[in-house]
Amino acid sequence: MKRTTRNTYIFINLGLAALVPFGLICLARHERTTTPRWAIIQDMDKQPYYKAQRPSKLFADGRAMRPHIPGTLAQQDFIYINQAEARAHPRNWAKDHVILKNKKLYDSILFGQTLVSGHGQWLTQIPIPVTKRFVKRGQTEFNIFCEPCHGYNGKGNGTVNRWDQRLRKLGSPEAGTWVPPSNLLGPGVAYLSDGLIYNVVTNGVASMASYKDQIPVVDRWAIVAYVRALEKSQKVVPAAKLPYLIRTNLKPLPTPGSQ
Amino acid sequence: MSERPFFVFPKWSDWLTKVIVISSLVIPVYLVFLIAYGCSARTLNVNYQPIQPVPYSHAFHAGKLGINCEYCHTDVKRAAFAALPPTQTCLNCHSLIAAKSRELQAVRNSYGTGVKSLAGMSVPWVKVDDLPDYVYFNHAAHVNAGISCLVCHGKVNEMTRVYQAKPFNMAWCLNCHRNPAPYLRPRNEVTNLDWKGKNKVKLARDLGLTVATLPSNLGAYLLKRYHVPTVKILTDCETCHH
Numbered sequence: 001m002k003r004t005t006r007n008t009y010i011f012i013n014l015g016l017a018a019l020v021p022f023g024l025i026c027l028a029r030h031e032r033t034t035t036p037r038w039a040i041i042q043d044m045d046k047q048p049y050y051k052a053q054r055p056s057k058l059f060a061d062g063r064a065m066r067p068h069i070p071g072t073l074a075q076q077d078f079i080y081i082n083q084a085e086a087r088a089h090p091r092n093w094a095k096d097h098v099i100l101k102n103k104k105l106y107d108s109i110l111f112g113q114t115l116v117s118g119h120g121q122w123l124t125q126i127p128i129p130v131t132k133r134f135v136k137r138g139q140t141e142f143n144i145f146c147e148p149c150h151g152y153n154g155k156g157n158g159t160v161n162r163w164d165q166r167l168r169k170l171g172s173p174e175a176g177t178w179v180p181p182s183n184l185l186g187p188g189v190a191y192l193s194d195g196l197i198y199n200v201v202t203n204g205v206a207s208m209a210s211y212k213d214q215i216p217v218v219d220r221w222a223i224v225a226y227v228r229a230l231e232k233s234q235k236v237v238p239a240a241k242l243p244y245l246i247r248t249n250l251k252p253l254p255t256p257g258s259q
Numbered sequence: 260m261s262e263r264p265f266f267v268f269p270k271w272s273d274w275l276t277k278v279i280v281i282s283s284l285v286i287p288v289y290l291v292f293l294i295a296y297g298c299s300a301r302t303l304n305v306n307y308q309p310i311q312p313v314p315y316s317h318a319f320h321a322g323k324l325g326i327n328c329e330y331c332h333t334d335v336k337r338a339a340f341a342a343l344p345p346t347q348t349c350l351n352c353h354s355l356i357a358a359k360s361r362e363l364q365a366v367r368n369s370y371g372t373g374v375k376s377l378a379g380m381s382v383p384w385v386k387v388d389d390l391p392d393y394v395y396f397n398h399a400a401h402v403n404a405g406i407s408c409l410v411c412h413g414k415v416n417e418m419t420r421v422y423q424a425k426p427f428n429m430a431w432c433l434n435c436h437r438n439p440a441p442y443l444r445p446r447n448e449v450t451n452l453d454w455k456g457k458n459k460v461k462l463a464r465d466l467g468l469t470v471a472t473l474p475s476n477l478g479a480y481l482l483k484r485y486h487v488p489t490v491k492i493l494t495d496c497e498t499c500h501h
Contacts, residue, residue, distance in 0.1 A: 018289060025297045032308040032422055047392035052340035055381075062380055140447060144327040148352075159324045164356055174357040209351040214333050214344075 073100075073110075098128060098218055110217060112195030112202070122195030128218065130225050138226030141219045145211060146184075154184035154230045179207045184227055185234045197224045300428035308422035309385040312365040321452075322416035328408055328450040339397040343384055346370045387421050388412060394499050404485045405443040409452045410435065416452045436493040440478030446485065 039045065050056060056064035068074075100106045107113055108127040113120040128134065143152060151158040158181065167175040182188060189197065201220045204210040215223070239247060296302065320326050329335060331344040346369040353363055367373035369382045388411070390396055402408075408415065413424025425431060435442050445465035448454045456462055456477065463470045466484075474480035481487075492498060 021293055022296060025302055029302050032306045034308060034310050036307055037303045044393055045391040053343055144329045148326050148330065160352055163324060174360065176356045176358050178355040207355055213347060
């Protein structure tokens with residue numbers, strides 16, 4: 001073998017060998033690993049303080065965070081506006097900040113009750129001023145927390161319910177003891193007072209769980225307002241049955257999106 | 260007069276010199292590229308997919324069923340930390356559906372209906388997306404400014420077991436902090452991971468505008484509307500490392 005050919009072989013082989021680490025790294029990039037990365041230089045990545053929801057050996061329950069003390073309130077629960085907006089519109093902040101001034105307001109907002117001659121009675125109206133923004137807030141929260149069971153329109157056919165009906169049809173034992181959720185637009189809810197609906201959201205009823213840990217107090221009232229709005233939206237009178245003067249003055253419906 | 264020299268380089272040293280010169284030029288360059296590629300955050304951090312105590316599938320719950328992210332991660336709009344849900348949240352449905360499932364054993368243990376010694380303890384979830392302890396990331400600030408979950412967590416609604424989708428190094432953060440406009444979207448579409456923003460009618464409704472008054476540059480409009488701080492503030496050390 002000539003010397004130059006041998007050199008070329010060595011050169012090519014070395015070049016190919018040099019590509020192997022790159023290939024291995026490329027494979028590692030596209031592979032899921034169950035172990036975290038190992039860091040040679042820690043760079044203060046892990047510091048001896050507790051972040052939210054981390055374990056701790058100090059307490060018997062193994063949590064670093066302490067549970068909510070019964071009988072206390074988080075101030076945050078009574079503000080339903082974010083900080084950036086609050087900074088930009090200080091007047092709105094004051095408007096959207098519910099202050100529990102007295103015992104009556106405290107009872108009505110927290111428990112949906114008011115004292116009538118020494119007995120608690122369910123409130124018949126929402127104790128927070130109902131504005132358009134408030135109802136919209138209710139819509140957002142309703143679509144997050146109520147929709148899985150009650151559906152976007154409140155008729156009790158949410159995604160989780162539909163899935164369970166499917167399991168039931170397939171005869172799966174996983175369908176379990178699910179009960180189809182109630183229709184929020186039916187008379188059963190229409191005749192409930194606002195305070196009682198609030199109580200149902202807070203403490204649950206029958207197979208519905210309590211949502212007091214998931215939804216803050218003010219948002220629960222916003223949901224009550226939105227449920228009322230949903231009910232109103234269903235009480236539609238056909239145009240033909242309207243009085244003549246109103247019927248003839250009707251304007252065409254705006255196209256979606258044009259307000 | 261011919262004196263015998265003290266030392267004569269052998270013939271093969273010609274070859275050695277060549278090898279030394281060439282390799283001293285090539286090997287450092289090679290190593291630079293190899294280390295840059297192999298130790299990059301994209302290689303080291305992405306695709307970490309720990310095994311969880313409960314085989315909870317985001318692909319099913321958030322994707323197929325379409326349950327909103329906020330149903331479980333309730334605090335995300337109000338707090339710095341997007342909290343993992345308490346066991347009660349699982350039991351909202353799973354006390355009725357698939358209540359006896361083998362996969363839910365850890366949940367039942369935590370709730371007190373399984374192994375008695377574990378009652379009241381947390382389900383030992385493993386954290387996937389973790390930042391260094393000197394970074395103070397605030398979920399509420401980002402979500403309220405119209406930054407979607409998608410930007411940092413990837414398509415969680417398609418993940419059967421959650422893995423880290425983004426590198427989470429500082430250069431990657433600054434990528435957005437230096438030019439946040441293209442990452443913004445209407446606030447109520449933040450948890451909609453399939454949002455494209457193509458539907459003008461829907462977009463107008465989200466923003467409370469009409470199709471005619473829709474801004475041509477959505478990013479710039481949202482920057483102003485959601486009071487996003489200036490780039491000078493966003494790239495200040497103190498913003499994230501306070």
